[in-house]
Amino acid sequence: MRKSKNKKTKTCRHEWVVFSTALQDVCLLVECVKCGLFGTVDDPTEEEWSEAFDAAENPYLWTDQSRVTVRGVPAIRHVVKNPDISDSENTLG
Ligand SMILES: [Zn+2]
Numbered sequence: 765m766r767k768s769k770n771k772k773t774k775t776c777r778h779e780w781v782v783f784s785t786a787l788q789d790v791c792l793l794v795e796c797v798k799c800g801l802f803g804t805v806d807d808p809t810e811e812e813w814s815e816a817f818d819a820a821e822n823p824y825l826w827t828d829q830s831r832v833t834v835r836g837v838p839a840i841r842h843v844v845k846n847p848d849i850s851d852s853e854n855t856l857g
Contacts, residue, residue, distance in 0.1 A: 776796060776798050776799040776801070777798070778796040778798065778799070778801060778829060778832070779796060779797050779798055779825065780794040780795070780796055780803065780825070780826040780827075780829065780832050781794060781795055781796075781797050781823045781824065781825055781826065782794050782805075782816050782819040782823060782824055782825075782826050783795055783819055783820065783823045784816075784819055784820050785813070785816045785817065785819065786804065789804070789806075790808070790813070791804040791805055791806045791807075791808065792804065792805040792808050792812065792813070792816045792819070792826070793819075794826050794832055795838070795841070799837075800837055800838065800841055801834060801836070801837055802834075802835050802836055802837060802838040803832045803833055803834045803835050804832070804833050804835055805826065805828075805831050805832055805833070806831075806833055807831070
């Protein structure tokens with residue numbers, strides 16, 4: 765657990781959370797709860813797609829990082845930091 769001065773988005777071990785779907789593109793919208801990076805999952809299965817309809821109300825963790833396409837940092841954070849999956853930045857360093 766050493767500290768780095770690199771940009772957070774580069775060193776972050778992203779924890780993607782599905783927070784919505786993009787109907788026109790048929791992709792899942794994900795956001796890293798640690799650094800706020802925004803991404804998409806472009807080829808969801810039918811099961812994943814229907815599961816994600818609930819994501820706006822119940823965001824859930826997306827573990828398959830290899831399928832996330834990073835799109836950049838959104839202007840606003842969609843996902844409220846979840847204490848269950850957040851890191852411990854609130855401690856004095
Ligand atoms: Zn991240």
